[in-house]
Amino acid sequence: MSKQGYVDKRCSSCFAGARRKQIWESQLNTKMSKTALVFLAPGAEEMELVISIDVLRRGGFDVSVAGICDASPIVKCSRGVSVKPDILLSDAKGPYDILVLPGGLGGAQSMARCKAVGEMLKQQENESRWIAAICAAPTVLKAHGVGLGKSLTSYPSMKDQLKDDYKYQEDKVVVDGKLITSRGPGTAYDFALTIIDKLIGKEKASEVANAMLLTY
Amino acid sequence: MSKQGYVDKRCSSCFAGARRKQIWESQLNTKMSKTALVFLAPGAEEMELVISIDVLRRGGFDVSVAGICDASPIVKCSRGVSVKPDILLSDAKGPYDILVLPGGLGGAQSMARCKAVGEMLKQQENESRWIAAICAAPTVLKAHGVGLGKSLTSYPSMKDQLKDDYKYQEDKVVVDGKLITSRGPGTAYDFALTIIDKLIGKEKASEVANAMLLTY
Numbered sequence: 346m347s348k349q350g351y352v353d354k355r356c357s358s359c360f361a362g363a364r365r366k367q368i369w370e371s372q373l374n375t376k377m378s379k380t381a382l383v384f385l386a387p388g389a390e391e392m393e394l395v396i397s398i399d400v401l402r403r404g405g406f407d408v409s410v411a412g413i414c415d416a417s418p419i420v421k422c423s424r425g426v427s428v429k430p431d432i433l434l435s436d437a438k439g440p441y442d443i444l445v446l447p448g449g450l451g452g453a454q455s456m457a458r459c460k461a462v463g464e465m466l467k468q469q470e471n472e473s474r475w476i477a478a479i480c481a482a483p484t485v486l487k488a489h490g491v492g493l494g495k496s497l498t499s500y501p502s503m504k505d506q507l508k509d510d511y512k513y514q515e516d517k518v519v520v521d522g523k524l525i526t527s528r529g530p531g532t533a534y535d536f537a538l539t540i541i542d543k544l545i546g547k548e549k550a551s552e553v554a555n556a557m558l559l560t561y
Numbered sequence: 562m563s564k565q566g567y568v569d570k571r572c573s574s575c576f577a578g579a580r581r582k583q584i585w586e587s588q589l590n591t592k593m594s595k596t597a598l599v600f601l602a603p604g605a606e607e608m609e610l611v612i613s614i615d616v617l618r619r620g621g622f623d624v625s626v627a628g629i630c631d632a633s634p635i636v637k638c639s640r641g642v643s644v645k646p647d648i649l650l651s652d653a654k655g656p657y658d659i660l661v662l663p664g665g666l667g668g669a670q671s672m673a674r675c676k677a678v679g680e681m682l683k684q685q686e687n688e689s690r691w692i693a694a695i696c697a698a699p700t701v702l703k704a705h706g707v708g709l710g711k712s713l714t715s716y717p718s719m720k721d722q723l724k725d726d727y728k729y730q731e732d733k734v735v736v737d738g739k740l741i742t743s744r745g746p747g748t749a750y751d752f753a754l755t756i757i758d759k760l761i762g763k764e765k766a767s768e769v770a771n772a773m774l775l776t777y
Contacts, residue, residue, distance in 0.1 A: 395610075501774075531773045557746040
């Protein structure tokens with residue numbers, strides 16, 4: 346498929362040509378589905394992790410789950426669920442439309458320590474692409490100096506660590522520019538649906554919510 | 562620790578004896594925590610799976626995640642999340658206080674085909690212990706002839722398969738005797754919290770909900 350676009354080599358008005366154009370456009374749309382990288386660190390909160398991955402895939406995102414710096418081939422999450430990442434962070438082929446940071450205290454500490462996570466976050470911010478973090482994960486943004494001064498939220502007990510460097514809010518989900526943050530397991534569906542809303546559209550977010558027996 | 566119970570070898574009324582007794586009772590309570598077996602089948606809905614495991618562990622349950630008949634060492638769930646079971650079903654050491662069946666169409670079909678799942682469910686019912694199923698999983702009960710005639714619910718599209726053999730309800734969570742059923746990803750927190758409520762108590766369920774930023 347030419348990168349320059351579709352060229353009908355026969356007759357642009359004939360039925361076969363129109364059909365080929367339709368197929369090409371459909372392939373182009375598929376190819377252009379939004380991409381997300383979800384960081385998987387030891388001690389990640391597994392509900393926040395899995396809700397993010399699953400809901401975004403339901404929304405048509407091409408999601409890669411990347412084991413970070415100190416991740417083993419099978420990553421043990423905060424309540425003992427063992428999840429296998431799709432790729433290692435070192436094999437991630439960006440840029441991604443959004444980087445997603447699940448919470449969990451151990452997971453957030455691992456992401457805060459991991460230089461590669463910090464470099465990806467800073468590049469994502471510099472190139473005006475989306476970042477989303479939930480629960481304890483907004484502290485990872487602070488650790489890497491990302492999004493400073495923006496409005497955000499987090500798990501309530503993290504407020505003191507964040508309130509001097511960010512405009513701290515207490516809404517379920519906070520969106521400021523291309524930064525989406527949220528509070529905990531109980532807001533994880535809202536968090537993931539807001540990502541679909543902002544990157545694809547409200548109609549898609551509502552459709553995905555309805556199929557899960559939620560409203561958005 | 563003796564299986565026969567605590568025996569204070571010095572002086573039952575002294576402070577040290579009382580303290581040792583307290584520690585022993587606390588160990589006994591830990592040992593007597595409720596046990597749950599969560600079935601993990603290929604095609605399981607990963608949010609329903611992980612919310613069940615995580616919330617029950619937060620509630621103090623001793624949870625075993627068992628790969629069923631046709632499960633490989635790493636099980637691919639319905640939206641591509643790869644989860645490693647704790648044990649194989651053939652290694653499960655019951656009885657468990659509750660058997661938990663997550664949904665997902667592929668997962669439910671696997672559990673319906675698996676004879677060992679059917680045998681465990683029937684024994685659980687015969688011995689008056691708890692069974693919980695969500696989303697597509699109530700069809701597994703029907704496949705194995707379990708709980709027939711009871712009130713239950715399921716993912717809405719499964720209603721036609723169930724309404725002749727059960728008293729079909731449309732509540733988020735339905736409890737009839739020792740059978741707990743629920744509807745889909747959007748009701749999975751209510752499902753898991755109801756299990757804590759019924760097997761431990763409402764206070765514990767509320768405490769777990771609050772820590773997740775939910776109410777119960």
